[in-house]
Amino acid sequence: MNYFLHILIVCEIYIILALAMNLLAGYSGLLSLAQAAYYGIGAYVSALLLTQAGLSFSLSLLGAICFNLIISFPIIWFASSLRDLYFAIATLAWQIIVSAILYNWQAVTNGPFGIMGIPKPGFGGFVFDSLPSFASFSSLVTLSVLLFFIGLHRTPLSRCFLGVRDDQLAMMSFGKKPSYFKSWAILISSGVSAIAGGLFAVYFSYIDPSSFTLDESILIICMVLVGGLGAIRGSVAGALFYVLLPEVLRFIHIPDSIAANVRMMIYAVLLILVVMYRPYGFFGKYTFE
Amino acid sequence: MILKVLNVGKSFNGLIVLEDVSFELETGTITSLFGENGSGKTTLFHIISGFLPPSRGKIYFKGESIYDKPATEIDKLGIGRTWQFPRVFKNLSVLDNLLLASKKHPGEHVLNYLVNPFKIWQEEKKRKEKAVRISYDVGLSDKLEEAAGRLSFGQQKLLSIGMLLINEAELLLLDEPFAGLNVIMVDAISKLLLQLKEEGKTILMIEHDRKKAKAISDKVLYLTKGIIREDVGVA
Numbered sequence: 001m002n003y004f005l006h007i008l009i010v011c012e013i014y015i016i017l018a019l020a021m022n023l024l025a026g027y028s029g030l031l032s033l034a035q036a037a038y039y040g041i042g043a044y045v046s047a048l049l050l051t052q053a054g055l056s057f058s059l060s061l062l063g064a065i066c067f068n069l070i071i072s073f074p075i076i077w078f079a080s081s082l083r084d085l086y087f088a089i090a091t092l093a094w095q096i097i098v099s100a101i102l103y104n105w106q107a108v109t110n111g112p113f114g115i116m117g118i119p120k121p122g123f124g125g126f127v128f129d130s131l132p133s134f135a136s137f138s139s140l141v142t143l144s145v146l147l148f149f150i151g152l153h154r155t156p157l158s159r160c161f162l163g164v165r166d167d168q169l170a171m172m173s174f175g176k177k178p179s180y181f182k183s184w185a186i187l188i189s190s191g192v193s194a195i196a197g198g199l200f201a202v203y204f205s206y207i208d209p210s211s212f213t214l215d216e217s218i219l220i221i222c223m224v225l226v227g228g229l230g231a232i233r234g235s236v237a238g239a240l241f242y243v244l245l246p247e248v249l250r251f252i253h254i255p256d257s258i259a260a261n262v263r264m265m266i267y268a269v270l271l272i273l274v275v276m277y278r279p280y281g282f283f284g285k286y287t288f289e
Numbered sequence: 290m291i292l293k294v295l296n297v298g299k300s301f302n303g304l305i306v307l308e309d310v311s312f313e314l315e316t317g318t319i320t321s322l323f324g325e326n327g328s329g330k331t332t333l334f335h336i337i338s339g340f341l342p343p344s345r346g347k348i349y350f351k352g353e354s355i356y357d358k359p360a361t362e363i364d365k366l367g368i369g370r371t372w373q374f375p376r377v378f379k380n381l382s383v384l385d386n387l388l389l390a391s392k393k394h395p396g397e398h399v400l401n402y403l404v405n406p407f408k409i410w411q412e413e414k415k416r417k418e419k420a421v422r423i424s425y426d427v428g429l430s431d432k433l434e435e436a437a438g439r440l441s442f443g444q445q446k447l448l449s450i451g452m453l454l455i456n457e458a459e460l461l462l463l464d465e466p467f468a469g470l471n472v473i474m475v476d477a478i479s480k481l482l483l484q485l486k487e488e489g490k491t492i493l494m495i496e497h498d499r500k501k502a503k504a505i506s507d508k509v510l511y512l513t514k515g516i517i518r519e520d521v522g523v524a
Contacts (some may be wrong), residue, residue, distance in 0.1 A: 156388070156396030156413055162390045163378050170376035173338065174390045174456055175364035176397065184399055228443050230380075 005135040009203055013196050015144065018223040018235035019149050020192040025221065026229035026286065027158065028185040029165030030065045030079055034091040035100035035220045038068050038190040040212025042197025043100065047115045047207055057121035061198040068194040073100045075186050079178040083168075095214050102209035114208025121202050138199055145192060149232055152188070161185050162230070165286070226274050227285025265267040291316045291460055292337070297346030299332055300513075306332050308441065308515030310346070314508075319482060319492045321502040324512035329432060330495045331373065332350075333512065334462050337493075338370045339363035365392070369458025372485045373465050375445035379438030383429050383448060385435050386406070387420035388413075390452035420455055426484075427451035428477060443474035461485070463494040467501050477503050 017039055024030040042064045049060035078090035103111050109115070117226040120129040121137060152158055160181045163171045168178040201207050219242065227238020245267055254262045280287050292314040299307040306329040314320055322331045335341035339360035348355050355363055367388060378386050388394075394416065395401045418434040424430040426495040427447040432440060437448060446466055453461050466476045466482070475498075482492055483505055496502035503509060 055404045149317075155402070156394050156401065156409065157402070159381070159389055160397050161383055162381055162385070166378040166380050167376050170372075170378065171389075172340075172360045173364060173370055173372075173376070175392060176389075176450070181397075227326055 002131050007243065007247060008069075008135050009138045009199075009238055010083075012138045012221060013200050013203070014220070014239035014243055015142055015236050016145050016196040016199070017193060017220050018239040019145060019232065020189040020196070021220045021224045022227075022229065022232070022235040023149070023152075023161070023185050023192075025224055026231070026234070026284075027153070027165060028160040028182055029272045030182060030185065031084075031088045032075065032091045032189075033077060033088055033217045033221070034095040034098070034213065035189075035193060036212045036214065036216035037095045038072075038193035039197045039200070039209075039216065039220075040098060040209070041071060041103060042068055042194030043184060043201040043207050043212065044109060044115070044197070045194070046198035047118045047201040048108070050202070051115060051117060052118055057119075057162065057198070057202060058123070059067065061195065064194040064198050065191045067085040069187055072186050075190070076179075076183045079182040079186060092214070096186040096215055099209060099213055101211060103204045109209070112210075114206060115201075116206050118201050118205045118207070131198060138203065141199060145195060146232070148192075157181075157184070164211070165230075173203070202289065222271070225284075226271065226279075226281050228281030230286040231281075231283040234281055234283035241282075290314065291351055293347075294333075294337070294388060294492070295347040295349070297328070297333070297336060297343045297348060299336060305515055307336075307343075310512070310515070310517050312510055312517050312519060314491055314493060316459075316491050317486060317489045318507040319486050319494070319505055320497045320508045321499075321506040321512060322493060322512060323497070323499060323502070324495075325481070328375065328512045329515055330512055331464060334370060334464055334495065337363075338368060356364050364456065364458075367457065367459035368462065369453035369456050370462035371446070371449040371453065371464055371466065373468070374449045375442070375449045377437040377440075377445050377448050377452070379436065381437060382434050383416070383424065383437055383440070384420055384433040386448055387423060387451055387455050389415055390456045391420070392456055396446050416455075420514040423451045423454050426454065427481060435441075440466070443470045443477075446470065446474075447476065447481070450485075454485075460491045460493065463492060465495055465497065467496055467498050475501055 006146045017035065021035050024032050044248045045064040045067045046060045049055045050057065055063065074094055075091060078087055082090050093215055103112055120127050120134065121129060128134045160176060163176065164178045223238035224235055224241045227236065228234025249266055269282050290315050297307060297310045310333060322330055336343045339358055339362065342357065350366055350368060355366065358499065360364065363480065373435060378389060381389065395412050401409055411435050419435065424433055427450055429444060429451065431487050432444065436444060440448060494502065508519065
């Protein structure tokens with residue numbers, strides 16, 4: 001039972017990250033390689049506010065969201081001055097910078113040793129310290145994020161995100177500034193990533209920079225691409241696919257000495273098949289050209 | 290007079306595209322702009338619509354100088370344009386394309402969701418009704434839910450004009466509205482343009498099909514070697 005609850009919580013963290021990424025890549029056409037940076041900053045700020053400042057989880061999370069909004073400005077600047085692949089390369093550089101800071105700014109982040117003893121969240125004297133109670137809490141947070149995105153994508157604002165994705169020049173010819181909509185997509189996405197980071201930090205009670213590297217950013221992009229760009233259920237399906245597939249492959253009986261590598265190969269082949277035969281992903285409405 | 294272009298010139302790294310272009314457009318008229326390929330017709334459209342700054346000259350729209358205004362500001366004043374290859378939002382439905390082209394929607398500004406969300410949905414409802422009306426005008430009422438990218442080339446051109454209408458453009462700059470269309474589509478667009486003229490819209494169109502364009506034009510401009518020559522009363 002605990003195993004399944006653990007998988008559920010991990011799935012939920014990735015669903016939040018995939019939804020945030022989908023707003024950028026799927027709805028606004030911004031292929032960011034720095035999503036793990038915002039996820040990591042959210043986790044670190046939450047952890048530091050909980051352990052060093054002694055704030056409650058809700059205040060720590062609020063602080064992390066605000067910090068992520070402020071630190072979004074490099075990406076907003078990239079988005080206003082760079083397009084397509086050049087934007088992706090700039091975000092890649094930003095991801096590398098953030099990773100380097102997390103590894104090397106020892107006075108604040110404790111470098112590769114990370115931050116330990118992050119307390120579990122609690123409200124009104126109740127602490128979500130058991131696995132079932134934490135799973136309920138993370139489900140509630142994930143559901144709230146999901147409902148937020150469902151609501152957002154029914155607004156005229158979301159239509160503008162899609163317009164920016166489809167044709168920026170046409171947007172300008174109708175008096176709309178693409179940079180305004182890109183900025184809001186980036187702000188919302190980084191704020192939501194902070195929520196995933198905060199959940200991650202309090203669930204594992206320990207964070208270190210290895211959880212927020214470029215590999216993680218690529219994993220999040222793969223979730224959105226496989227699930228399908230521009231579709232909420234695609235982000236959910238992509239996150240489930242990526243988290244559950246390695247777990248399913250565990251049940252294939254392979255000699256222990258090669259099990260990990262064979263599982264990864266099967267995993268990679270399945271991904272190639274998905275990309276080849278379903279270029280729009282499971283539920284996608286759009287693909288990068 | 291709605292538009293006055295005075296001694297406009299444009300050069301790219303010493304290559305002169307527009308030498309000295311001057312002309313005026315009266316409100317509620319259709320004007321055709323002819324010229325060889327590469328004569329600078331589309332460059333002139335880019336300059337009037339704010340996508341390119343002129344190297345020199347002056348441009349007035351309803352008496353106001355628009356010389357140094359960006360495209361987003363010029364649209365707000367009432368100048369709308371189409372492109373040689375229709376720039377519709379291909380992954381969005383026809384209805385969403387029309388709604389996206391509408392001007393000053395309160396739902397496009399994030400703070401309005403906090404201040405007055407009710408107003409956003411009221412406005413959205415009104416604009417949907419208007420978009421449906423315009424879809425009838427441009428003959429796309431049965432395609433509202435269809436993705437714009439799935440429409441035929443001619444239908445995309447009609448949609449582009451519909452987007453200018455919901456955008457409340459007073460001056461429509463149409464880049465080759467008849468190009469690549471069959472006779473039925475050309476007739477449909479000709480009728481639509483004449484109807485818009487009756488409603489007081491001013492149209493300046495680049496066209497290569499001189500016969501078709503002259504049939505509905507009040508005035509014809511020829512752009513040759515960067516200079517405009519004018520024929521009046523052709524229709």
